[in-house]
Amino acid sequence: MVSEPTAATAAAPAPAPAPATATAPLVQVRGLGIRYGNRAVLQGVDLDVRQHEIFGIVGPANAGKTSFLRALNRMDEFTPGMKVDGAITFGGRDLRTIKNLYALRRRIGVVFPLPVGLPLSIYDNVALAPRLAGIGKRAELDQIVERCLRRAALWDEVKDRLTSLGSLLSGGQQQRLTIARALSQDPVLLLLDEFSIAVDPVTTMRIEEMLKELRQELTIVLVTNLVQQARRLADRTAFFLGGRCVEVDRTETLFTSAADQRTTDYLEGRFG
Amino acid sequence: MAASLGELDRRDRAWWTDWVARVFVFGGGISAIVFIVGIFVFITQQGLDFTLHRLSWSEFFTSINWRPTGHPETYGALALIVGTLTITALAMVIAVPLSFGAAIYIGEFARGRQREWMKILIELLAAVPSVVWGVIGLHMISPMIQHWLQPASGVGTNLLNAGIILGLMAAPIMTTLAEDALKAVPESFREAAEALGATRWQVIRRVVLPHARPGLSAAVLLGVGRAVGETIAVLMASGHAIRIPTSLCDPVRALTSTIAAELGETEHGSDHYQALFTLGMLLFLITFGINMLADRIVRGARRRA
Numbered sequence: 023m024v025s026e027p028t029a030a031t032a033a034a035p036a037p038a039p040a041p042a043t044a045t046a047p048l049v050q051v052r053g054l055g056i057r058y059g060n061r062a063v064l065q066g067v068d069l070d071v072r073q074h075e076i077f078g079i080v081g082p083a084n085a086g087k088t089s090f091l092r093a094l095n096r097m098d099e100f101t102p103g104m105k106v107d108g109a110i111t112f113g114g115r116d117l118r119t120i121k122n123l124y125a126l127r128r129r130i131g132v133v134f135p136l137p138v139g140l141p142l143s144i145y146d147n148v149a150l151a152p153r154l155a156g157i158g159k160r161a162e163l164d165q166i167v168e169r170c171l172r173r174a175a176l177w178d179e180v181k182d183r184l185t186s187l188g189s190l191l192s193g194g195q196q197q198r199l200t201i202a203r204a205l206s207q208d209p210v211l212l213l214l215d216e217f218s219i220a221v222d223p224v225t226t227m228r229i230e231e232m233l234k235e236l237r238q239e240l241t242i243v244l245v246t247n248l249v250q251q252a253r254r255l256a257d258r259t260a261f262f263l264g265g266r267c268v269e270v271d272r273t274e275t276l277f278t279s280a281a282d283q284r285t286t287d288y289l290e291g292r293f294g
Numbered sequence: 295m296a297a298s299l300g301e302l303d304r305r306d307r308a309w310w311t312d313w314v315a316r317v318f319v320f321g322g323g324i325s326a327i328v329f330i331v332g333i334f335v336f337i338t339q340q341g342l343d344f345t346l347h348r349l350s351w352s353e354f355f356t357s358i359n360w361r362p363t364g365h366p367e368t369y370g371a372l373a374l375i376v377g378t379l380t381i382t383a384l385a386m387v388i389a390v391p392l393s394f395g396a397a398i399y400i401g402e403f404a405r406g407r408q409r410e411w412m413k414i415l416i417e418l419l420a421a422v423p424s425v426v427w428g429v430i431g432l433h434m435i436s437p438m439i440q441h442w443l444q445p446a447s448g449v450g451t452n453l454l455n456a457g458i459i460l461g462l463m464a465a466p467i468m469t470t471l472a473e474d475a476l477k478a479v480p481e482s483f484r485e486a487a488e489a490l491g492a493t494r495w496q497v498i499r500r501v502v503l504p505h506a507r508p509g510l511s512a513a514v515l516l517g518v519g520r521a522v523g524e525t526i527a528v529l530m531a532s533g534h535a536i537r538i539p540t541s542l543c544d545p546v547r548a549l550t551s552t553i554a555a556e557l558g559e560t561e562h563g564s565d566h567y568q569a570l571f572t573l574g575m576l577l578f579l580i581t582f583g584i585n586m587l588a589d590r591i592v593r594g595a596r597r598r599a
Contacts, residue, residue: 100488102405128491138486141505150500151490200486207490 046114048073048211048241049094053108056089056098063089067108067267069260071211076233076242078256078273080249082288085262087245091213094243095130096123113210128155131204135216137196139188144171144180147188147199151207166206173236174202175228194225201229205236212242218251230255249289253277261285337578341571348565349572360536362556362566369569371576373536377453377546380539381528382521384457389465389517394510396465397472402498413473420466424527431459431531445543449533454542456532460524464517471516475509476502508591515588519581525550549573 047070054067064086071077079087089104096117098104110117112126120126128151140147148167157163167184171177176198180191188199197217204212214233218226233242233255246252252259253273260270261282268282280286287293349369353359357370400412435458436450445452479502487497503510525548533545534555553570560567 095489097485097488100485124491124493126491127489130489132486132489134482134486134489136482138482140483140486140501150487150492154490154492154496154500203486203490 045073047071048113049243050111051108052110054090054093054110055107056086056093057105057107058101059103062265064093064262064265069267069270071241071243072258073241074237074239075257076237076244076255078252078259079243079245079262080247080252080259080288081262081268082293084264086265087262088215090262091132091215091243091245094211094213095127095132096120099123128207129210131207131209131212133197133200133204133212133214133217135219137193137200137220139191139196139199141187141189143185144188144191144199145184148202148206151203155207167202170202170205171199173205173232174198175232176202194221197221198225198229201232210240212236212240214242214244214246216245216247218246218248226251249291261288263288334578337571337574341568341575344565344568345572345575349569354572358536358538360552362560362569367565369572371549371573373538374547374549374552374573375576376538377532378522378548378550380453380546381456381460381532381548382518384453384542385460385464385521386514386518388458388461389468389521390514392461393465393468393513393517394472396469397476397513398498400469401473401476402494402502413470416466416469420470422463424463424524425530427459427463428527428530431455431527435459435531439543443543446541447533447543447545449545451531451533452543452545453532453539456528456546456548457542459527459531460521463524463527464520467520468513468517471513472506472510475506475513478509479505508594512588512592515584515591519584519588522584523550523577523581525554529554549577553577 049071051067051069051071054064055062056064063084067086067090079090081087092098092101092104093106093110094112098106112130117126140150142150145167148170149163152163152166157166168177168181171180176195179195180199188196191199197220201217217229221229230251233244236242244252244256256273258270259273259276261268261276261280261284263284268285269276269280271280276285277289280289354369354371355375356372357368358373359368359370360374361368396412396416400409400416404412432451435455438450439445439452439455440448440450443454483501483505484497487501492500528548529551532548532551534547534551535545536547537544539546553573556566557570560570
C-alpha cells in the first residue's frame with residue numbers, strides 16, 4: 023500500500039505519500055471502511071482530495087456519501103455505534119492520532135443538507151465559531167461576520183437585521199447563513215452535503231458561483247444528488263455505489279468516457 | 295340502492311361506542327376543572343367568615359405571633375410565610391444544580407442502557423413517600439447537623455435540614471422535566487455546533503441550554519410548587535418552631551405543616567379552625583400562581599418556536 027513507508031522511496035506512478043507541501047493532496051483516504059454496528063455502509067475507499075479543488079461525490083442513496091463526510095471531520099466520535107477503519111490523512115496528519123478533535127473540526131467547515139439556523143441571531147450564528155475559538159473583540163467579530171455573510175451572498179439581504187433570529191430566515195437564506203457560519207471558522211476544507219436540497223434554483227446558482235470563487239482560498243468536497251451540479255462545479259468527481267467508490271476521475275472524463283459502465287449508466291440517469 | 299339507504303338512520307354499535315367514549319373522556323377532562331374549583335370553593339367557604347370579619351390583615355402579614363390558643367388569640371402568619379419561603383429557597387439552591395446536573399448527564403452524555411437505568415432510578419426516587427424523607431431528615435440528617443455544625447439552638451431539625459430534605463425530594467421530578475426540555479432540542483443543533491468545532495461543554499452551554507431555557511424554568515417552578523406544598527416531611531425536618539430564622543440552623547415552621555399539626559386539635563368552625571383555612575387559601579393562591587407562571591413560560595416558548 024502507498025501508506026507504507028517503503029512505498030515513499032519507490033518511484034511509483036501512483037500517488038505517493040509525499041510530504042505535506044503545496045502540491046500534496048490535502049486529504050488522503052486509504053482503505054476506508056465505515057460500519058454502524060454490524061452494518062457496513064462504506065468499504066475499501068481509496069482517494070485523494072487535492073488542494074484548492076472542488077471534489078465532487080455523486081451516487082444514489084445509501085452509497086455511503088454522507089458517512090464519508092462524517093468520517094472526514096471525525097463525527098464518528100459523537101455518533102454511537104459508528105466505526106471507522108482504514109486511514110485518512112488531513113494535511114499529512116493521520117486523523118486517528120489527532121489529540122484535539124475540536125481543533126480539527128474548526129479547520130473543516132460542514133454544510134448539512136437541511137439548513138440549521140441555530141436559535142440565535144443572524145450575527146450570533148456567524149460569530150459562534152470565532153467565539154468558541156476565543157475571539158471576543160467586537161470589532162474583530164464584526165469584521166468576520168460581515169466578510170462571511172458577503173462571501174455567502176447574504177450580506178445585502180440581512181445587513182439591516184443582524185439581530186433578528188437566524189431561524190426566521192427563508193430556507194435559501196438559512197442555507198447561505200449556514201455557509202457563512204461554516205466559513206467563519208476560516209476552514210481549510212469545506213464539506214458540502216447536498217446543500218441545495220432545500221434551496222431554490224436561483225439561490226443555488228448564486229451559491230455555486232460563490233463556491234467557484236472560494237476555490238482560490240480553500241478546498242471543497244461536494245456531495246450532491248444532482249449530477250449536473252457536480253459537472254458544473256467539480257474539478258474531479260468520485261462515483262459512489264452501494265458503499266464502494268467505483269471510480270474517481272476528472273469530471274469531464276467521467277461524464278464523457280467513464281471507465282465503468284455503471285458510472286455511465288448513473289450519470290446518464292439510467293438508474294438511481 | 296334505495297334499500298341500503300335505511301342504514302342512514304340506524305345507530306349501530308360503532309356509533310354508540312363512539313358516543314360512550316366521548317362522554318367518558320369528556321367526564322375525565324371536566325373533572326379536573328370540577329375538582330380544582332370545588333377545592334377552592336371548599337377552602338374559601340370554610341374560612342371565609344373569619345377571614346372577612348375577624349381577621350386583622352395587618353396582623354396576619356406583619357406579626358410573627360401565631361397564638362390561636364392564647365389570650366387574646368393572635369393570628370400572625372409572617373413567621374410561617376417566611377418559613378415556607380426560606381425552606382423553599384434553600385431547597386431550590388440544592389435541587390437546581392443537582393437536577394440540572396443529572397438531566398445534562400442523562401440527556402447529553404449517558405448512552406443506551408445506562409441512560410435507561412438512570413431514568414428508571416430517578417423516577418423511582420420521585421416515588422419515595424414523603425414520610426420516608428421525613429424520617430431521613432429526623433434520624434439521619436438531624437444527627438449529622440448536630441454532630442458537625444453544633445447549632446446554637448441545639449436541634450438538628452431546622453431550616454437547613456428541611457431545605458436539604460425538600461431539595462432532595464424536588465430534584466427527581468425536576469430532573470425528569472429538565473431532561474424532557476433538553477431532549478426537545480433538535481439533534482441537528484448539536485451536530486451543527488459540533489461541526490463548528492464546539493466542545494461537548496460548549497455545545498451544551500451555547501446551544502442546548504439557551505434553547506431549553508423555558509422548559510428548564512418550568513422545571514424549576516414546578517419544583518418550587520412541590521416544595522411549597524410539601525407537608526409531612528417539612529413537619530418532621532423543620533423543627534416546627536415559630537420564628538424568623540436568622541441562621542441556617544434555626545428551626546422554622548411552614549404554612550403546610552402548621553395546618554397539618556393543628557387542624558386535628560381545633561373545634562370545627564372555630565376561629566382557629568377557620569384561620570387554618572385562611573392559611574390554606576394563601577397556599578392555594580401561591581401554588582396556583584406558580585403553576586400559572588410555569589404554564590405561561592412554556593406556552594410563550596412554544597409560540598416563539
